[in-house]
Amino acid sequence: MGVLIHETLAFTTTVGAGGTSLIGTSGVDTVALNAGSVTAPIFIGAQADSDIVTFTAATNTATVDMGAGGDTVNTTAAVGTSTIRGNDGNDTINIAAGLRASWFNGNQGNDTITVAGTMTASSIHGGQGTDTITSAGFTFSGGR
Numbered sequence: 001m002g003v004l005i006h007e008t009l010a011f012t013t014t015v016g017a018g019g020t021s022l023i024g025t026s027g028v029d030t031v032a033l034n035a036g037s038v039t040a041p042i043f044i045g046a047q048a049d050s051d052i053v054t055f056t057a058a059t060n061t062a063t064v065d066m067g068a069g070g071d072t073v074n075t076t077a078a079v080g081t082s083t084i085r086g087n088d089g090n091d092t093i094n095i096a097a098g099l100r101a102s103w104f105n106g107n108q109g110n111d112t113i114t115v116a117g118t119m120t121a122s123s124i125h126g127g128q129g130t131d132t133i134t135s136a137g138f139t140f141s142g143g144r
Helices: none
Strands: 001-007 012-016 019-023 030-036 043-046 054-056 062-065 072-075 083-085 092-095 103-105 112-115 122-125 131-135 138-142
Touching: none
Parallel strands: 019 043, 030 054, 043 062, 054 072, 062 083, 072 092, 083 103, 092 112, 103 122, 112 131
Antiparallel strands: 001 030, 012 019, 131 138
């Protein structure tokens, strides 16, 4: 099962036998990955500005590198064997479903990470800055 990409603005999409790559522009980019047909693994490389990436289909083997700026990543379906990095800026990462064997890092900036689903063999890091991580009714605040 793949995903159908619904794009707003100027992501460059490359689909091939080795996977799908989406590379953003220096402006605000928005991409939503819905049930459909994109080859895994998926790589999303955002650039500067406040970009938005939304996963509404179960996702395996995805790498998301958000650029500088206050970026948002939303997942409303299970995420497995994936890496999401917020990079510079005050980022928001919302994980509404389960995580399996995945790694999330807000990186630099004052990030907000919310996990509403279960976590199995996964890691969440706020990175540098004053971050807030909320999981299963618990909130952790601080920075390093």
